[in-house]
Amino acid sequence: MAQKTNKKIVSKAPREFSVGALPSREAILQAMAENPSLDGKRDLARHFGIHGDMRTPFKVMLKEMEGEGFIARTRKQIRRTAALPALTVLDIPADADPDDLYAFPAQWNDEEGARPRVSVHQPKNARVVPAPGDRILARIDPGEGELPNYTARAMKILDKPRRGQIGIVRLDEDGARLVPVDRKQKEMRIDGADLGDARDGDLVEVEVKFAGRLMIPKARVTNVIGNPRSEGAISLIAIHNLEIPYRFPASVTKEAEDARGVDLKGREDWRHIPLVTIDPVDAKDHDDAVYAEPDVDPGNAGGHIVYVAIADVAAYVRPGTALDREAYIRGNSVYFPDRVVPMLPERISNDLCSLREGENRPSLAVRMVFDQHGKKRSHSFHRVLFRSAAKLNYQQAQAAIDGKPDDKTGPILDTILRPLWAAYAAMAKARDARGPLDLDLPERKIILDKAGMVVDVKVPERLDAHRLIEEMMIAANVAAAETLEKHRSALLYRVHDVPSQEKLVALRDFLSSLALPAPKSDAVRPSDFNRILDKARTDGKIQQVSEIILRTQAQAEYAAENYGHFGLNLDRYAHFTSPIRRYADLIVHRALITALNLGKDGLTDSEIAKLPGIAQHISSTERRAMLAERETIDRLLAQFLAAHMNARFEGRISGVTRSGLFVRLKDTGADGFIPASTLGADYYRYVEEMQAMVGDRTGETFRIGDDVEVRLLEAAPLAGALRFELLSEGARGVPSSGRRGRKGSSASRGKARPSPKTPRKKR
Template sequence: MAKLRPTKTFKPKPPAGLPDRETLLAFLRDAGETGKADIARHFGLKGADRRALREMIRELEAQGALAKRGRKGFAEAGSLPPVGVADVVERDGDGELYVKLTKSDDDVPNVRLAPGKGEAAAGAPGLGDRLLVRFERLETGEFEAKLIKKLGQSAHKILGVIRKHRREVRVEPVDRKSKESLVLDPSVAHDFKEGDLVLAQVGTHGGRYGPKPGKVLEVVGTENDPRAASLIAIHSHGIPTGFSEAAEAEAKTAVEPTLAGREDLRDLPFVTIDPVDARDHDDAVYAHPDEDETNKGGFVVWVAIADVAAYVRPGSALDRDAREKGNSVYFPDRVEPMLPETLSNGLCSLRESENRATLAVRMVFDKSGRKKGHRFVRGLMRSAAKLSYEQAQAAIDGQPDDKAGPLLDPILKPLWDAYRTMKIGRDARSPLAIESDERRIIIKGGEITSITKRASLEAHKLIEEMMVQANVCAAESLEAKRSPLIYRVHDTPSLEKVQNLADFLQTLEIRWSKGEAPQTARFNKLLEETRESPNAAIINEVVLRTQMQAHYSADNIGHFGLNLAKYAHFTSPIRRYADLIVHRGLIRALGLGTDGLTDQDIAQIKDTAEVITHAERRAMAAERDATDRYIAAFLADRVGATFEGRITGVTRFGLFIKLADTGADGLVPVSSLGQEFFVHDDKMHALVGERTGKRWPLGLSVEVKLVEATPVTGGLLFEMLSEPLPPDPKMPRPRLGARRQAAVKPRGGLPKGVRRGKRR
């Protein structure tokens, strides 16, 4: 069926040529933040016109009409994004609140917070709160902010560790990017112990210098607690924890499913294949050869997903809590689930040999791996077996255990045959084949026993491809019914990022046409051609950095990485709210029950996409920070040891090193690289010595010594033991300018005999 697209207002393409000032500003007003390359592409500028554009941008910036955004972006001065994270920074005499965009430049104004529907569920915000807001431009030209949701961490609160000194007690921040510590009032300081993890309020300061006063709001644990890393991550990133009493009560009323309104699928031998330590199971699979004579060599593939929508109804307390959380958050030592355990590890988990409610999809593939059709079923199923990835893979590889052995011929071999047929279609589609380097932290008895690289088995790829195809079916069915839905989208890499990739590859003498449209097949060809080269790992890393970040949206732009035109998340409703919304959409659109998508769900679907995108990124940051802290704790007793690693980041202030065995990331400060003054060459992705031209390029394998490991912040500091590469004879030497310019005294300086004080 042809893809249904929303009606768009026709906008004529601008005439090629240098725009005038007003035309350029009008474009930036509509586009928001954008880069010079994208402006030039929009107006079709080349050669001399591009140079003239750069000069026009410089003039507008000097006049205050344009402002920088990020490293290379620009926007109209005073402009704001459609949605952003903001802090409540002011209350006027009438009680009106004003917010300021976090990470904003000086040109961004404070914006009045309009009363809105978001306050009903979240409560009225106050000074110091951090909010997710929508910015709207009024007819007057000014902006107004509307609350989408309150975020967990207040702008003026810090998570820190109690440190007792001889004369004072301080709260030292656990965020390694923060240098601001707080001093506690001596009258209450004795209430806290050295090493207490506390949430503290930043007070007002009476003087200009010295640390600010602070007030402890809550003791959340101790730094020596084996679970300190996850506790810090949860509080630092404002991860919602626990459930409301109403949600817990609703979960306890859930009852076993029956056949009422469901198709009986209990005779189909579904199996769940998950990590060995998985606590919940929201997907099961089954496949067999297609018996249809017109589809010889084809397969029927079933994917059964837990019917969470049957238990989490729109507007319920469970639904409100799940929407606020957005997703489950996974740490090495604990999980903060999206749903109460009664459901996530109970009736919504496809347990072995137990009746479970399911929303399943039956897919038919031909012998070339092309999907011929599908249909959704709301049914009752019973998992025939629970297997781990390793169990299933070992059975296929000829080493079945007692549990997998009896399943090998009737269930596992048909599954693998179906996957290998589907893989033909997958290879033809050529999704992006970037290799991941995930690490698994093993914790026993509160101690980290090992850090290992996650294995990539064919069993993982089988489940992944079957889930991808089920997700495609969900998007296709909802589009066919003209139903609103939340897509999982992934934009095409920007022209600027592709140009940066081309510049980097040129330093490795690898050709990449800058004018070439980004395609997954082209990226895959590059990765395949360099897979056996010494630069394979870093090329994989740079290609990954070239990609945009996937997110949720009510508008479809396709999924570049998977090379799919229609894609939605359907297969994990236990742990992702997006999937629950898609389930409700299917139930309503296909007439599978009365508990489908409501008009209220539809009305707020754009807000929901924004809320859960923020929740996903919040969870990713928290998981990453917790992992860094656990790794730092694991390496704390190995200070002074040497390690093999690779340069994975080059900045003006130092080199980021990833260790080969643990995947730990740490910094070698540029000041510790010797007497040479190093210049950051962003095109070569290298630090280059001013005098000698010696280089520290991205991807270089090095040996380092661990100098410092700080578990409470997750910081690792290294000393470089390897030597830099010799100068590149094909590249010009960096100019001796940075220090000379700093050494030249400005004209019209201070009067004779007057010394310049130190900056504070």
């Protein structure tokens, strides 16, 4: 029987294989395709005449093919993995090499075996340039030969869905339940066996399973993230929900720890120039230093020379290294009230690249010459070694200029600080003549206690010291863009487009409703908006107008092509001054190094080819950071205000929609919502051109920018949401009944407002 079997199997073996020889992988896959019955190791071994000592290496080969995704095994069956369709959604791993991208199918049946790895081809002139961490729609090329040697070309970058649902574990008499962070999601029970190591109050990630014939959803804990009530953990919700990488891989940490200081070789010695750092009181890293002196050139009487030195991050973060890949993936540092998620490890950001007082530091610096009116006459870039003469904070420097120097600022008041302020006074003249958009919107600073809870919210005073540093950084950024353009070098611009036609039409309608002049032409300039703001300030309507003009603006971003910076009213602009916390600045540093022959660690040809994709990626990480910061602030403030239920607050209407009013509290800046159905005993209609809700019968009007008094009815700290009750009466206006049918109008039946204990305000 055995002889018959052997004879039969030998007769079926392909001619190119002799009995006992290992077949190629292509031959195995071809045989499985032509003979579906070959679905086991024994069948394949018989087919190819494998016996004796060859059985073990044959099994190893099949195991390798399974691990590489060529074949799949289900119990005792073996089969070819499914072929990818011509158009496939792929996920690029976040730690993929930007120079050698690969991806895996976003959807894959585990029964098919390991997901096939797909090489992502990136032609030089590609319109879509993917990056690590992206989800893409790709056209698949199966490659040559019989092996699934897939390559893909990206056709579109897709929005990537968030990770599994997250929420807070709450233990109760019946066991445990999940309180989701997203208010749109419902609570779910957690079986005891599915709780894992989670404790009451822990923030966890879960997967949803369905139980019983009724398919009731339940949660199973897959990952314990942390406890939001512990110190510095509120931000964990946003960090995890928005997939912000916050732990450095071991390879990145090792590179950072192995880095050593830079000496004077290949650099100019600027240690005789007394540059100083001026930063916030709580700043941990210092990446810019400034110095100014009168220009002694007789041809520039009353002029100034300004030096701006920026930490030379490019000296430590080289293209293609683990540090560089991680910095690119993060895109930027993320600043929360309770923590910072840095772009670079502390060894780089807080040590080697932090411009510490009295310590030698490498820098990429710019020397700028201004005339007495603040107009720049010339500039030059230098790679230097310098030593900060003093570490100052904004309030400290301003106090010295205002006549209250301390032990540190007193000795340098006449030699360093006053010349800086004199140069700034000239530069401010040029800024005012240029006329950038003048939207002075105060930023609130949240004060936390040791447990990471809010104890106060303050609006820091806006000082000339802030404006001085800001103006000198802008000048340095402009100089960087000008230099790179002059040398015809590729660079990343910081761009801010003009407002869209649709937004300008909406602005005109709104200004008309306030009897304010509006720009007649679509070719608007920042000065047009500044005139509107000045008129609104005179007429006592500045709050309404400021909110709308802010919403009219486009969002600033990074781009490999230039279309100017509208808000700053600049033709060309690049980010150069913060390479510790922004990858864009590091790219600009490398471009300057290459263009000016300042070293061998400049911008590579590979990076130049990928600038459009880099710009797209870091613009998205910037938006992600802004959203994470805003969400965290909302959660902290909601938690803070939860202890003040039913309290009254002064606020201002910050937004109007068909569903109700958004109100921002004056003291804390917390945002909350008032449903339209609770506004009052009238039929309220949303009037888009007025940005208002208007009563059909009474004409009672609530519009953006109005001051109101509200009562706090509900606080949801996990969601960062507040719900208010309106106590103030609206302004009397024209009933909205005549507005029916107009574009942008919708109505909501309100309920009678309860009479407050004190009379409602009249306006």
